Amino acid sequence: MTDSNPATAPRRQKVQAAEVGTDILTGLAELAPATSLSRLAEHLGMPASKVHRYLQALIASGFAEQDAQTNYYGLGPAALFVGLAALGRLDVVKLATPYLAQLRDELNETCFLAVWGNRGPAVVHVEQAIRAVTLVTQVGSVLPLLNSSTGLVCNAFLPDAETAALREEELRLPAAPSPAALAATMSELQRNHIQAVHGSLMAGVNALSAPLFAGGQRLAGVITVVGAAPGFMAESDGEAARRLLEVAEAISTRMGAQFPR
Template identity: 85%
Template sequence: MVDSNADTAPRRQKVQAAEVGTDILTALAELAPATSLSRLAEHVGMPASKVHRYLQALMASGFAEQDPLTNHYGLGRAALFVGLAALGRLDVVKLATPHLAQLRDELNETCFLAVWGNKGPAVVHVEQAVRAVTLVTQVGSVLPLLGSSTGLVFNAFMPNAETAQLREEELKLPSAPSSDALLAAMNELQRSHVQAVHGLLMAGVNALSAPLFSSGNKLAGVVTVVGAEPGFMAEAEGDAVKRLLQTARTISARMGG
């Protein structure tokens, strides 16, 4: 007779190992962009020696990496590839990509799409301007809620329960707007559906952002045009605003918004 218990034991061990590995990957994402071994071990509730063994395997497969200067751990290129593949299944990414490319061609300025992630507004697709010098906006970048045009759109249109904690944290910063100023700006943004900022996130760099809506008028993402002065002044009534709003309406219409 075949011992079924002996046959299933190795399988069970593999499943358990996979579960531990995914727990550690999830923790690396939650503690992004990087974390120490001790903090990671505390976060997942495992001995540091056990976490270290799994990290070695994850690094060998490209799912984790270690900074040689700080010795901190973070997600590797393979994890980014898997994450982007998952994001690519989202309707907003599929539908927005060709329209972002067209908007980039019309304005010759960098355009990008952001969605709401576990750390706030996250850049998921970028169309770089075609010129010798471009602004580096990386996929995976997390933008401040109150310190970027993209974040301000999320703050205005996302449910309060989603943004409250991050907003309260950023309102404590010295550079944060007053509550009254933020409320007034939010009301205007909800009316105009476009947010212009000038040098807010980076001196000499301006941006325009507009919301994308899906069915039920739920915020699905934010499209942003960003450029450097004096070539891009982000005028509130300029041609760039008209083209951005038209692009946002077109994408939203495709999603039922």
């Protein structure tokens, strides 16, 4: 039975418009970081003209944006703000923040927290070193799975079902490691719980990452120290690695997990 009261029609229309808008935002998130209008419309099963109309409203409110060069659409800063506000409610973000600030002060290198998103590990909190240049450490950055220390930790400790599709995609890239080399890296990482990379994302920029565990020994996030050589050499058996592991253990303990060291 439908509501035929004319007085409630505007309210119904607003609800329907909100539902369409959230569907489009969800579609943009699922097709992140950017997508064409035609692909988005096909993904949502909506007419392109309808999607375009709603996208213009979302752009005006800051929830979507369009790249002027490619004409592709993606989530805007307002959507990022809402997403980060939701992430801020997670225990891992609340618990890790003061530890990362202390680690940043001790090492004078940029430290950040990443959590697993729909397209890989996403940076959700950064403690920027004063002398450091911002590199791949901006909040909202999505890091590669096999070409970053953060991604490699995710690949080693997340369930295979969550990483398999992205891993297979990246293994087809020209600079991808061989399956044998990747397996060796994962085996060592699962033993030592520390991953170093040297210049993988940017020449002269090194990083160290360690996993954070929550109850049930599930991976809750990854903490990373990143800096430029020669000041930061990211030695997996050095002092920075030792302190990173201590911080990872402290945060994991606070989250009800036993850090496997």
